[in-house]
Amino acid sequence: MEGLEKVVGYLRERGIEVKTLVSDQSTHDSTSASKVFGIKLSQIAKAIVFDAVGKAILVLISGDRNVNVNRLREVVGVKKVKLAKPEFVLSNTGFVVGAVPPVAHSKPVKIYVDKSLFRNQIVYPAGGTTNSLFEIELEKLLNFINGEIVDIGQPMKSGV
Template sequence: MSDTTSISSPAVQRVTDHLRALNHPHAPRMLEDAARTAQQAADALGVALGQIAKSIVFRRKSDGVAVLVVTSGDLRVDEKKVQAIVCTDGGKLGRADAEFVKSATGFSIGGVSPLAHATPVVTLIDAELFRFDEIWAAAGHPHAVFRLTPAQLRELTGAPVHAVTTESTER
C-alpha cells in the first residue's frame, strides 16, 4: 500500500478532507490493485472478508433518496429488513444503478465511501460489523481504503446500527 499521493482523485481527496476534519487517525491508503469487491479488498489487505465494510446503495422509490447500507463483506443485505427501517410510509426500495450511485454519493461503484457523499443519503450500519475490532472501508476510489473500528464508523457517519443481513452468508 502507499499513501494517497499516488493517485489524483477528487473523490479520495473529499474523503481525506472529511476524515481529517473529524480528526480520524487513519488517512486513506491506496492499494496497488483495484479492490472493486470485498473479496479483492480483503485479499489485498490480508484481512478477513468480514472486515471489509462494503457499501450497498439502494434507491428509496417514494422520494428517490439514496439508502446506503454498510455491512460486512461476508454477508448479504436483506432488502426487506432495510425497507422496513427506511420506508416507514409503506414505500419500497429499489436497486440503484451505477449512474444513480455516482450522482447520489459522488463515488463510483467499487469505491463508495461510507461518508463524504455528494448529496445527503440515508445510512444504516449493519450490527454484524461489530464482530470485528478493526474494519476497512472504501475511500472514494476502487484503489482507496481507510482503516477504522465499527464504533468509529458509527461516530463518523452518525448512522444508526441495525441487524440488516440475511441468515445465510457468503463465507
Template sequence: MSLENVKTHFKQWDREQDIMEFESLSSTVEQAAETIGVTPARIAKTLCFKGEGDTAILVVAAGDAKIDNKKFRGTFHYKARMLSPDEVLEQTGHAVGGVCPFGLANDLDIYLDTSMKRFETVFPACGSENSAIELTGEELFNYSFAKQWIDVCKGWQEEEMKETVDKTNDEL
C-alpha cells in the same frame, strides 16, 4: 477527485494519513480482502438504495452479509431497490468500487448493519477502487455520521454459526 473528497472529510479528525492506497484493485470485497490481507467479512461494503422521493440511503454491511429483503422492508417500510452505477455516482460522488459513507456529494442517510459488530475493526473503501481505511465500529459510526445501527442483512449469522460448529467439532 472522490478520494480527495474523502481525505478532506477525514482531515477534521486528523485521520487523512490513515487512508491506505494500494497498487492493486480493492473494488470488490474479495479484491479488498486479498489486498489488505483480511477475511472478506471484515470489508465494510457500502450499498446504495433508493430512499423516499429522489433521495438515496446508504447501508454499510460486512463483506459476507447480504440484504434480507424482509428485514429491509420491516426497517424502512419500502422495498429495497439498489441504485444503478450512474445513480450511485450522482448521489455519492463515488464510482462503484470505491463507494463509501465519507466525503459524499449529497447529504444522505447512512445506516450501519449489525453484521460488522462482530469485528474489532473493519475496512471501508475511501472513494477509489484502490483505497481503504481501518476503523472500529464506533469510529465508522462517528466518521460517517450514521443515523443508527440496524439489522437488515442475512447470510453472515449462518456463516458465524457454521464456524462455531466446526470449532466445536474440532475440539471433540
C-alpha cells in the same frame, strides 16, 4: 486519487487520522479487497447504495454478509427498495460503485449500519476509489456517520 483525498480530507477536518491502503489492483468489491490487502472479509465495511423510491440510502455491512432487501424495505418503511444504478450512486454520493465510502458524500444520504460490523473493532471501508480502503475503529466511524443500527444482513450468497 481524487476520491481518496476527499475522504481523507473529510476525516482530517473532523480530527480523525486514518491509515490508507492503496493497490494497483482493483478492490471494487469486498472479496477482491480482502484478497488484495490480506484483510478478513468480515472486516471489510462495504457500502451499498439502494434506491428507495428515488431516495438514496446507504447500507454499511460486513463484507461477508449480504443485505436482506425485504428486511431493509421494512426498516426503511417503503414498498420498493432496489439496488441503485451506477449513475444514481454517483449523483447521490459523488463516488462510483465499488468506491463509495461511508463519509464525504456529495448529498446527504441516510445510512443504515448492519449489526454484522460489530464483530470487528477495526473495519476497512472503501476510500473513495476502486483501489483504496481506509482503516478505522468502528466506534470512531459510528460517532460521526449518524447511521441507524439495524439487523438486515444475511449469510453471503450470490447477489448483494
